[in-house]
Amino acid sequence: MLVVVKIGWKEADTARLSAVLKKALAGKVYETICTAAQFADFCRLSQQDKEGTAVVFALALSRRGITRSYLDMTACLLEYPDGLTGCAGAVITDGPGELFTKKISRELIFLANQSGCAFPGKPLVEATGSLYNFNTQAAVQRITPYEAYEASAVRLIQKVQHLTASFGSKRPLHLQVLLLHASSRQTSNTLLLWEMIRSRLNGKAAIEEISLRNGEVVDCRGCSYEACLHFGEKGECFYGGVMVDQVYPAIQASNVIVLACPNYNDAVSANMTAFFNRLTALFRKDGHTFSHKRVYALVVSGYSGGDIVAEQVLDAMNCNKNFILPEKFALIETANAPNSILRCSGIADRAAAMADRILAGW
Numbered sequence: 001m002l003v004v005v006k007i008g009w010k011e012a013d014t015a016r017l018s019a020v021l022k023k024a025l026a027g028k029v030y031e032t033i034c035t036a037a038q039f040a041d042f043c044r045l046s047q048q049d050k051e052g053t054a055v056v057f058a059l060a061l062s063r064r065g066i067t068r069s070y071l072d073m074t075a076c077l078l079e080y081p082d083g084l085t086g087c088a089g090a091v092i093t094d095g096p097g098e099l100f101t102k103k104i105s106r107e108l109i110f111l112a113n114q115s116g117c118a119f120p121g122k123p124l125v126e127a128t129g130s131l132y133n134f135n136t137q138a139a140v141q142r143i144t145p146y147e148a149y150e151a152s153a154v155r156l157i158q159k160v161q162h163l164t165a166s167f168g169s170k171r172p173l174h175l176q177v178l179l180l181h182a183s184s185r186q187t188s189n190t191l192l193l194w195e196m197i198r199s200r201l202n203g204k205a206a207i208e209e210i211s212l213r214n215g216e217v218v219d220c221r222g223c224s225y226e227a228c229l230h231f232g233e234k235g236e237c238f239y240g241g242v243m244v245d246q247v248y249p250a251i252q253a254s255n256v257i258v259l260a261c262p263n264y265n266d267a268v269s270a271n272m273t274a275f276f277n278r279l280t281a282l283f284r285k286d287g288h289t290f291s292h293k294r295v296y297a298l299v300v301s302g303y304s305g306g307d308i309v310a311e312q313v314l315d316a317m318n319c320n321k322n323f324i325l326p327e328k329f330a331l332i333e334t335a336n337a338p339n340s341i342l343r344c345s346g347i348a349d350r351a352a353a354m355a356d357r358i359l360a361g362w
């Protein structure tokens with residue numbers, strides 16, 4: 001089943017989005033959801049009735065970005081925490097200006113994912129008012145930015161339908177899990193959370209852990225595209241070190257990547273950011289293989305803001321680097337004093353549920 005969820009269409013100019021969508025949906029059988037009430041009805045369907053549905057969010061933004069309809073639709077996602085379980089999603093966003101397209105789309109992906117929706121790698125086609133963001137693709141393909149937008153939308157809908165078609169064979173035969181972290185074992189709540197999950201994976205998956213310790217992962221140097229490609233093709237990167245010696249081969253060997261992400265100033269830590277940036281060289285060579293690997297995040301904040309950190313991870317790893325975002329990819333907890341995560345109410349059940357999701361596939 002293919003469902004198109006139109007958000008903001010009565011509050012924005014949708015001429016361009018409408019034309020692109022028409023082209024991307026040509027020849028396909030689909031249902032359209034236009035109101036929050038219809039969306040709530042869909043979220044209330046049994047999981048069996050929704051299993052394998054491709055949900056395309058067609059998001060029209062206003063000059064201010066957000067629309068009333070967006071708030072009403074996302075309220076459904078919060079009201080039905082399993083409302084999209086069994087579905088895979090894609091987002092096509094069209095805005096009149098140069099701002100908000102990424103910010104609002106990424107929040108929508110986060111909220112839909114928390115409601116159980118999986119996303120293929122690169123699940124977002126965003127069109128800024130000027131279409132400047134399509135200039136590079138247009139130049140490479142020798143077409144106009146509008147044609148690049150249209151072609152991206154066509155490919156995205158094909159991709160999400162392909163993902164739902166593979167839902168029956170979700171679990172890889174051999175599960176190879178890679179944990180990346182940058183915390184201290186003596187004090188880390190995030191690593192304690194991982195230990196709870198790991199104890200349930202032991203014996204059912206091969207597990208490798210790598211520490212991206214302070215100062216060991218130098219941030220990206222910003223080489224030219226050609227230089228980055230040159231290093232990437234040899235499985236290297238300008239700086240070498242732990243990224244090239246340990247992390248690249250471990251990513252290549254794994255099919256599940258778990259990132260332990262404490263909240264540092266309402267952001268992922270500098271070590272984790274350096275990891276995202278330095279992954280670019282391997283992405284140039286192996287990006288197509290990333291589309292078969294799942295990413296999970298364990299986010300622990302001392303006070304608040306875990307949603308911001310989780311959105312950064314999904315933006316970097318799913319929207320940019322092409323990894324699959326499996327349903328409920330992030331486990332988000334609050335704990336400050338060392339070991340205090342062990343006293344969070346219901347933590348053992350949530351860790352067990354995360355381990356079960358990792359073992360089940362997407």
Ligand SMILES: Cc1cc2nc3c(=O)[nH]c(=O)nc-3n(C[C@H](O)[C@H](O)[C@H](O)COP(=O)(O)O)c2cc1C
Pocket residue numbers: 183184187188189190191262263264265266267300301302303304305335336337
């Ligand atoms: C440099 C630094 C910045 C932090 N910034 C925040 C913050 O902005 N918001 C917050 O809720 N907690 C913040 N914390 C608290 C950590 O998120 C929290 O203690 C977390 O459990 C630390 O991760 P760990 O247990 O893996 O060491 C910060 C901690 C550090 C060390």
